[in-house]
Amino acid sequence: MVVEIAKDVFWVGVTDWGIRRFHGFELSVHQGTTYNSYLIRDEKTVLVDSVWGPHSNEFIAKVREVVDPAKIDYVVCNHSEPDHSGSLPDIMRLCPNATMIVSKNGLLSVPGHYHQNWKFKTVKTGERLNIGRNELQFIEAPMLHWPDSMFTFVSGADVLMPNDAFGQHYASAFLFNDLVDQEELYREALKYYANILTPYSDKIIRKIEEVVAMNLPIKIIAPSHGVIWRKDPLQIVAKYLEWARQKPEPTAVVVYATMWNATERMAKAIAEGLIEEGVDTKVYHAALADGNDLMVEIFKSKLLVFGSSTHNNGILPSMAKMLEEMRGLRFKNKIGATFGSYGWSGESIKEMEEVFKRAAIPVVREGIRLKWQPTEDDLDKCRAYGRELAATVKASKEG
Numbered sequence: 001m002v003v004e005i006a007k008d009v010f011w012v013g014v015t016d017w018g019i020r021r022f023h024g025f026e027l028s029v030h031q032g033t034t035y036n037s038y039l040i041r042d043e044k045t046v047l048v049d050s051v052w053g054p055h056s057n058e059f060i061a062k063v064r065e066v067v068d069p070a071k072i073d074y075v076v077c078n079h080s081e082p083d084h085s086g087s088l089p090d091i092m093r094l095c096p097n098a099t100m101i102v103s104k105n106g107l108l109s110v111p112g113h114y115h116q117n118w119k120f121k122t123v124k125t126g127e128r129l130n131i132g133r134n135e136l137q138f139i140e141a142p143m144l145h146w147p148d149s150m151f152t153f154v155s156g157a158d159v160l161m162p163n164d165a166f167g168q169h170y171a172s173a174f175l176f177n178d179l180v181d182q183e184e185l186y187r188e189a190l191k192y193y194a195n196i197l198t199p200y201s202d203k204i205i206r207k208i209e210e211v212v213a214m215n216l217p218i219k220i221i222a223p224s225h226g227v228i229w230r231k232d233p234l235q236i237v238a239k240y241l242e243w244a245r246q247k248p249e250p251t252a253v254v255v256y257a258t259m260w261n262a263t264e265r266m267a268k269a270i271a272e273g274l275i276e277e278g279v280d281t282k283v284y285h286a287a288l289a290d291g292n293d294l295m296v297e298i299f300k301s302k303l304l305v306f307g308s309s310t311h312n313n314g315i316l317p318s319m320a321k322m323l324e325e326m327r328g329l330r331f332k333n334k335i336g337a338t339f340g341s342y343g344w345s346g347e348s349i350k351e352m353e354e355v356f357k358r359a360a361i362p363v364v365r366e367g368i369r370l371k372w373q374p375t376e377d378d379l380d381k382c383r384a385y386g387r388e389l390a391a392t393v394k395a396s397k398e399g
């Protein structure tokens with residue numbers, strides 16, 4: 001179904017109800033997603049972004065409901081990742097004379113993906129393009145989240161199209177933020193931020209300040225995934241500022257990888273110590289938890305307590321995967337601690353501490369390392385360790 005989101009501005013995107021793994025299976029999307037493309041019917045006809053290639057036919061059928069694709073004058077490619085650009089070859093075949101508008105970096109990435117002889121126009125922040133009753137205004141947004149990323153503001157209809165920014169992997173019956181379950185919406189918006197945008201938090205703050213200073217009369221924020229923010233659209237901007245500042249709650253996440261449950265028993269005892277002292281704590285088995293949901297909990301929490309038994313003189317693969325994901329997201333304002341059981345050599349703690357160091361997360365207590373299965377005394381030591389960590393979390397809150 002095509003939806004007119006503002007006068008002469010149409011959503012011609014696709015809802016992907018079935019997808020559960022995104023980014024080449026690397027990202028879980030429990031509620032599907034949408035690929036939002038927008039068509040502006042003015043004196044000039046403009047298409048802003050497209051959809052992922054497998055959905056080309058549905059997308060083009062929607063474009064045809066609004067205009068003959070041959071009449072498209074401009075195709076704005078705000079960002080070349082294939083979930084938004086994958087249908088460009090199909091739509092461009094139908095409007096071969098259209099000019100494709102990209103950022104300076106888009107001029108590298110779009111041809112790099114598609115190797116087509118399209119007519120390109122590069123734009124910079126502040127450049128405008130009159131299309132009749134509306135005017136397009138472009139804002140480069142490098143690293144939100146690719147170097148080629150760009151926002152397009154449709155002045156007249158007053159719709160900001162920021163591509164991935166403010167999006168959510170959230171397929172829903174209704175397209176607008178005021179018509180969907182708010183808890184689901186914000187859960188998916190936060191998951192999107194934590195897993196995709198966290199490393200660029202400083203840039204996000206600066207970009208939001210820059211856009212606010214432009215005084216754009218934004219009535220609608222229409223991202224490239226999920227619902228469109230039409231009711232109090234700046235609420236998601238305020239949320240992004242809050243998330244980008246990365247002020248975690250005084251809570252703890254205990255994540256463990258275990259072979260024969262010795263490290264698991266340690267994890268539970270450490271968590272008991274934390275909880276005894278009133279610290280809200282969540283415990284996850286690294287091999288069983290959804291890695292992207294786990295990143296959300298890590299995003300929210302101050303204290304990260306990671307445990308692995310020693311395996312092949314290192315850590316278990318599930319912990320290694322989780323640590324690599326965490327390191328890449330460059331979380332700020334965290335503190336860390338480690339634990340693990342071992343039988344022979346016992347290198348796991350050292351290896352996890354090394355990752356914490358590379359992630360610039362200070363280790364606040366020497367790791368607790370036990371041989372074989374823990375005794376009752378050992379478990380008491382783990383509980384005491386948890387209580388010590390609780391004191392550190394509380395001190396960090398007060399500090």
Ligand code: FEO
Binds near residue numbers: 079081083084146164
């Ligand atoms: Fe939704 Fe960066 O692609």
